[in-house]
Amino acid sequence: MYFTALAALMVILVASYQAPTNAINVSSLKSNPSSPLPPLPMPFRVPLDPRGELQLSWNISYANLEIYMELRVAKLRYGVVLGMSDRGELTNADLVVLWDSGTKSYFGDAWSDSEGHVSLDSQQDYELLEAKQKPDGFHLLFKRPFSTCDPRDYLIEEGTVHIIYGLLDQPLASLEQLNLSRIHTGVQRVLMLRPDMPYPTLPPDVRTLDVVAPNVIIPNQETTYWCFIQKLPENMPKNHIVMYESVITPGNEAIVHHIEVFECSPDIREVPDYSGSCDDKMKPGKLNFCRHVLAAWAMGAEV
Numbered sequence: 001m002y003f004t005a006l007a008a009l010m011v012i013l014v015a016s017y018q019a020p021t022n023a024i025n026v027s028s029l030k031s032n033p034s035s036p037l038p039p040l041p042m043p044f045r046v047p048l049d050p051r052g053e054l055q056l057s058w059n060i061s062y063a064n065l066e067i068y069m070e071l072r073v074a075k076l077r078y079g080v081v082l083g084m085s086d087r088g089e090l091t092n093a094d095l096v097v098l099w100d101s102g103t104k105s106y107f108g109d110a111w112s113d114s115e116g117h118v119s120l121d122s123q124q125d126y127e128l129l130e131a132k133q134k135p136d137g138f139h140l141l142f143k144r145p146f147s148t149c150d151p152r153d154y155l156i157e158e159g160t161v162h163i164i165y166g167l168l169d170q171p172l173a174s175l176e177q178l179n180l181s182r183i184h185t186g187v188q189r190v191l192m193l194r195p196d197m198p199y200p201t202l203p204p205d206v207r208t209l210d211v212v213a214p215n216v217i218i219p220n221q222e223t224t225y226w227c228f229i230q231k232l233p234e235n236m237p238k239n240h241i242v243m244y245e246s247v248i249t250p251g252n253e254a255i256v257h258h259i260e261v262f263e264c265s266p267d268i269r270e271v272p273d274y275s276g277s278c279d280d281k282m283k284p285g286k287l288n289f290c291r292h293v294l295a296a297w298a299m300g301a302e303v
């Protein structure tokens, strides 16, 4: 009994140290277009970094309990890291890494321990489906089950998932040399699992109303709250809101973090026009009467 347990443990250790043979050779995958994939519809999408250079799109298969993920990297240099951890830390994270050793590229399921050491997982649960340079960047398509039964993997459940990302700017001779604290990394919060509901059919007499803040020059600071007043058309009859979604200028998707629409209290007769910082001391005091939330949207919520 004793002997089997020990032996099994050693096999796992040996497997996890033979990094490159365990990982997939991306160059051989790229040069092998023998299995063209049907275009997968990716209904969910979120920019990962504020510049939108990294974008994650995904699709959920509830039938097979797995997620298809597509990572787009605008400018891929020596690799990219995508991970999930409890609160977005770089330690104790479940990682999927594409790395370039200088001569070859590898893809593998990895993990980081509580000190940040990165190792390849003995159980490879991310399946690489496609790696391809396209006009808008490098696309990496892979899939993973919600639950892998590997204690080193993150269990994808309903609720917020903290996604971490990193970009390699130099080659890595081996995955064990990866130190996440020394590369450019960031965190994004994502609602990964969405209810498996059919898209609702809207009534035929549906009308849309755009509430948009035009010509905003984005200030050179990390966070800006922009307030904008829009008056409803004169004599607008009573309406029911059946749906709302975001309207964002293409190219700015990675900058707009969230949007809220408030209704102004009918007690104030005249609402002053305003388009400016919500923290501006010159903001009209009457805007404090516009606090009733009608709609809220946050990054990654759009379909």
Ligand SMILES: *[C@@H]1O[C@H](CO)[C@@H](O)[C@H](O)[C@H]1NC(C)=O
Residues within 6 Å of the ligand: 025, 026, 027, 028, 029, 031, 104
């Ligand atoms: C990876 O694939 C390339 C291109 O097919 C090949 O030249 C190379 O020998 C492969 N490397 C390994 C480690 O299999």
Ligand SMILES: *[C@@H]1O[C@H](CO)[C@@H](O)[C@H](O)[C@H]1NC(C)=O
Residues within 6 Å of the ligand: 040, 041, 042, 043, 059, 060, 061
């Ligand atoms: C997700 O991908 C599967 C498999 O390709 C496809 O059948 C399904 O329609 C996609 N789901 C959505 C909501 O697009």
Ligand SMILES: *[C@@H]1O[C@H](CO)[C@@H](O)[C@H](O)[C@H]1NC(C)=O
Residues within 6 Å of the ligand: 115, 116, 117, 179, 180, 181, 182
């Ligand atoms: C990673 O780099 C940081 C900062 O340079 C260092 O403090 C840390 O010890 C390194 N971690 C590992 C696991 O080598």
